[in-house]
Amino acid sequence: MALLEVRNLSVNFNLRRGTLAAVHDLSFSLAASETFGIVGETGCGKSVTSLSILRLVPSPGEIIGGEIIFDGQDLLKKSEREMEKIRGRQISMIFQEPMTSLNPSLTVGEQIDECYRVHMGHSKKIARDCTEHVLNLVRLPAPKTLADRYPHELSGGMRQRVMIAMGLACEPKLLIADEPTTALDVTIQAQILELLKELQEKLKMALIFISHNLGVVARVCDRIGVMYAGSMVELADKKSLFTNPQHPYTIALLHAIPRPEMRHESLHAIPGAVCNLFDPPPGCKFHPRCTKAQDICRTETPRLDEKISGSRAACHFPGV
Amino acid sequence: MPLLEVKHLTKHFDVSDGLLGRWLAGGKTLKAVDQISFDVAEGKTFGLVGESGCGKSTTARLITRLIPATGGEVYFDGKEILSLPNRALRELRKHIQMIFQDPYASLNPRMRVVDIVGRPLTIFFGTKGQKKNQRVAELLELVGLSADHRYRYPHEFSGGQRQRIGIARALATDPKLIIADEPVSSLDVSVQAQVLNLLRKLQRELNLTMIFISHDLNVVGYLADSVGVMYAGKMVEIASVENIFKAPLHPYTQALLASNPTVGSFMEAMPPPLKGEVPVPVNPPPGCRLEPRCPIRVDKCKSIEPRLEEKAKSHQAACHEVGRVETVERPG
Numbered sequence: 282m283a284l285l286e287v288r289n290l291s292v293n294f295n296l297r298r299g300t301l302a303a304v305h306d307l308s309f310s311l312a313a314s315e316t317f318g319i320v321g322e323t324g325c326g327k328s329v330t331s332l333s334i335l336r337l338v339p340s341p342g343e344i345i346g347g348e349i350i351f352d353g354q355d356l357l358k359k360s361e362r363e364m365e366k367i368r369g370r371q372i373s374m375i376f377q378e379p380m381t382s383l384n385p386s387l388t389v390g391e392q393i394d395e396c397y398r399v400h401m402g403h404s405k406k407i408a409r410d411c412t413e414h415v416l417n418l419v420r421l422p423a424p425k426t427l428a429d430r431y432p433h434e435l436s437g438g439m440r441q442r443v444m445i446a447m448g449l450a451c452e453p454k455l456l457i458a459d460e461p462t463t464a465l466d467v468t469i470q471a472q473i474l475e476l477l478k479e480l481q482e483k484l485k486m487a488l489i490f491i492s493h494n495l496g497v498v499a500r501v502c503d504r505i506g507v508m509y510a511g512s513m514v515e516l517a518d519k520k521s522l523f524t525n526p527q528h529p530y531t532i533a534l535l536h537a538i539p540r541p542e543m544r545h546e547s548l549h550a551i552p553g554a555v556c557n558l559f560d561p562p563p564g565c566k567f568h569p570r571c572t573k574a575q576d577i578c579r580t581e582t583p584r585l586d587e588k589i590s591g592s593r594a595a596c597h598f599p600g601v
Numbered sequence: 602m603p604l605l606e607v608k609h610l611t612k613h614f615d616v617s618d619g620l621l622g623r624w625l626a627g628g629k630t631l632k633a634v635d636q637i638s639f640d641v642a643e644g645k646t647f648g649l650v651g652e653s654g655c656g657k658s659t660t661a662r663l664i665t666r667l668i669p670a671t672g673g674e675v676y677f678d679g680k681e682i683l684s685l686p687n688r689a690l691r692e693l694r695k696h697i698q699m700i701f702q703d704p705y706a707s708l709n710p711r712m713r714v715v716d717i718v719g720r721p722l723t724i725f726f727g728t729k730g731q732k733k734n735q736r737v738a739e740l741l742e743l744v745g746l747s748a749d750h751r752y753r754y755p756h757e758f759s760g761g762q763r764q765r766i767g768i769a770r771a772l773a774t775d776p777k778l779i780i781a782d783e784p785v786s787s788l789d790v791s792v793q794a795q796v797l798n799l800l801r802k803l804q805r806e807l808n809l810t811m812i813f814i815s816h817d818l819n820v821v822g823y824l825a826d827s828v829g830v831m832y833a834g835k836m837v838e839i840a841s842v843e844n845i846f847k848a849p850l851h852p853y854t855q856a857l858l859a860s861n862p863t864v865g866s867f868m869e870a871m872p873p874p875l876k877g878e879v880p881v882p883v884n885p886p887p888g889c890r891l892e893p894r895c896p897i898r899v900d901k902c903k904s905i906e907p908r909l910e911e912k913a914k915s916h917q918a919a920c921h922e923v924g925r926v927e928t929v930e931r932p933g
Contacts (some may be wrong), residue, residue: 303755322789436878466652466816471860471874493789496862523864537794541822547801548823550794554759585662 282353283310284487285334285455290347292329292338293331299559303329303342305511308585314452316481316488318502320495320534324555326511327491331457334489335372336364354455370400373448379440383432390418390428396450411450419446419476423536438469442476449480456481457489462497474500495534499523500503507531509565510556517592527594529571532601565596573598602679604810605642605664606777610637610673611661616883620675632882633659636673637836638909639829641778642797646804648842650818650857655794655831657814661780662814665697677778695725696773697782702783704763708755714741714766715751716746723771740769745799761792765799772803780812785820788926797824818861830854833890836883836909840916850918853872853891 292304304326317326324577332338336356349356351372356364376382384392390412411429417423419442432440441461453467455573458477462470478501481488491585498505505522507515507530515528526532536549553570556562562569568578572597578598585595612634625801634656641647662668664675666682675683682693698721698794700709708717718737722728730737738748743763755763764784771779781800785793801824804811814823821828821842828845830838830853838851849855856875877894888903889895895902902921 322791347810374618422749438878466879467818467860467862468652468856468875469878470862472876474862475874493866494862495790499864500862534790535864537790539794539819539823540863543818544823544842547798548794550798551791554792554797 283350283465284313284352286310286348286350286394287330287334288348288350290330290333291345291348292326292333293345294342296341301558302511302561305335306563307347307508307511309506309512309513309516311455311487311489312436313487314485314587315474315480315504316478316490316502319489319491319508319580320493320505321508322493322555323510324558331374331459331489331491335368335374337368343554347525348521361490361586365521366400369396369453369455370451371451372455372457373451374457375441375444375460375461377463379437379464382444383396383440385432386558388429389435393428393447393450393477396447400451402517404577408518412446415446415450416443418449418480419443421446436536438463438472441473445473445477445480447483450562450569452484455487455489457491459491460493461490463492470497477501478490495538507534512545512556512566512568512595514596515592515594517594521589521592525592525600526590527588528567528570528596529598530567531594535569602839604643604678605665605812606674607660608638608659608676610663611635611671612656612663612668613671628866629883632834632885633827634663634880635834635885637829637831638838639836641801641810641812642826643777644804644808645826646813646824648821649814649831650816650821650828650829652857653815653862654833654879654881655819656834657831658782659876660831661699661782661812661814664671665699665780666693669758671800682781691725695774695776696776697780698774698776700764700767700771700779701782701930702780702786704760704767706766706788708763710755714756717766717876718769718773721770725774737769738774740773741766743772743803744769745795756834757859758786763853764788764796764933768799768803772807776809776856778810778812779848780814782814784813786817793820800824818857819863830857833880833885835890835919837891837920838916839909840918844916846911848913848916850912850916851920852895852897852922854918856896 283312290304290307294303297337307330310595321327329338340346344357357449385437390409393412394408397403397411412428413424416427418451421439421442462473465473490498490501501521502519504518506513509530515531526535533549533551537551539548549572556566556569564579564581565583568574583595583597588594588599603604613626614631616631617628651657655776663670672680685693702890715734715737719733722733737751741748742748746762746765750818773907786798788796813821813824825842829836829839832853835883838854845854850857857917860874875894879891882890888905889907892902899922907919909917912918912923
């Protein structure tokens with residue numbers, strides 16, 4: 282049975298300019314201890330999706346439909362009280378910018394202790410022991426002294442390790458990492474990716490890894506979903522996605538990545554820009570930028586169906 | 602003769618904690634750029650890569666004389682420019698222009714495009730009115746925007762379009778050298794590809810010389826002819842783009858390439874990443890700056906700083922162990 286099943290999720294933002302459909306009719310599922318990647322460009326709805334799972338969509342955003350079944354229960358039907366017991370305990374999240382998501386006026390130890398005290402009801406002393414253990418788990422040196430330091434005393438890579446430690450504190454069943462390495466340098470990024478993968482295998486938790494970088498997702502995830510303008514356009518296992526992409530957007534994205542061996546040809550840029558989400562075009566939302574668009578693409582929204590084994594795509598004319 | 606020759610360029614910042622720290626502790630010096638040398642041939646693109654704080658942006662600011670250098674020489678078109686008096690800078694800046702990273706911060710939100718792109722024309726050539734208007738229209742069309750965009754404000758454009766405006770402004774004075782500091786880092790992949798294509802097209806058509814600064818190896822590999830790799834204020838390797846990617850010599854370059862997540866690497870196991878973190882070069886120890894993290898370090902790396910020297914044909918690296926690299930296992 283799937284650990285998490287998102288069915289037909291739709292999230293709207295009601296703004297003065299109108300209603301923005303940030304996520305539209307999105308479905309995917311995740312097995313226990315699976316790594317699932319969500320990729321897409323700015324504004325495609327990947328972060329809103331992850332916030333929806335934790336019911337943390339900021340106002341004026343609103344989940345207007347769908348179900349999020351976690352461990353057999355619909356999270357959208359839970360009360361705020363019940364959600365508090367799930368957040369951090371069963372599902373936790375790591376954010377992109379570790380400086381803004383850590384409290385600058387509390388020491389690292391105080392912030393991680395809190396997870397153990399609130400969720401597990403541990404005493405101050407036991408909580409601190411647990412904190413030192415988890416800091417050790419994310420391979421931070423000298424956990425005892427580190428716990429007494431403030432976030433600003435740490436480097437970006439160390440802060441992100443602290444965030445991971447906090448996320449893992451209560452051994453959640455599901456960890457959501459939203460662009461966890463985007464603010465980091467490549468050599469530090471490589472360290473953090475390796476750490477996340479190793480811990481995920483060791484603790485047998487499921488991981489949703491969100492990134493705009495296909496290369497990063499390729500290194501961490503087993504299965505990948507590609508989002509465009511609020512919808513999932515392709516959902517495939519890693520190998521199919523990179524060797525035999527089905528959706529024209531995925532194909533175009535893969536071709537747009539510069540590589541030294543292609544330096545004598547021009548890059549396949551995707552013409553135009555992402556559609557206006559206040560007033561998305563009818564039919565397939567990618568059709569104005571798609572080279573294969575036909576009449577049917579302008580009128581009928583394609584469904585996310587299996588096109589080849591191991592790969593589903595929302596396109597009337599999939600494949601190369 | 603190369604268009605730009607940088608010799609032993611150095612920038613030190615005094616980061617002492619107040620006067621007392623300077624007297625008692627003997628001061629703290631941040632060696633942001635330390636004795637770097639490289640050449641850029643006319644019509645070529647020189648890529649400068651490295652991680653945050655390695656000194657690549659400081660290098661750009663030194664060459665454009667936006668900040669004063671601590672030492673070294675920079676020859677542009679055969680003339681030394683670091684010693685030029687301030688009043689000669691206006692002439693120099695006609696020929697050296699910059700493109701900045703953040704297209705939101707580098708365009709004045711209160712100015713119309715015609716004034717943003719036309720400002721260098723007014724300042725350097727006194728072009729005004731209809732003539733300026735005409736030239737701005739040409740420039741916008743050159744970068745793939747339309748002449749109608751002249752009377753709009755920056756907020757009406759997307760990130761990719763704004764970066765095109767920044768490029769048009771840099772081209773306004775018909776410069777010989779363009780320094781582009783992370784020009785595509787804030788853009789999404791699909792838009793990034795559009796801007797990279799544009800830069801390459803412009804470079805060919807206008808025979809521009811370019812210094813292209815980026816932390817992204819894929820982008821540099823795509824656009825540059827030769828590449829310099831910087832680490833903690835030092836230039837550690839300079840070679841043609843082919844050699845940097847196919848036969849990197851310096852252990853840091855090798856680690857950077859191994860850490861670079863590419864789509865092609867999806868089936869491979871991850872290489873062991875470089876341990877530790879990038880040091881901030883404040884009062885750096887005498888040896889090689891990579892020494893604490895280096896997988897192939899030997900005793901003398903701690904005490905003797907390796908010089909950047911030619912290790913293979915047109916391939917410079919600053920490492921004691923390079924040359925014996927065949928016998929050493931590469932990380933990844």
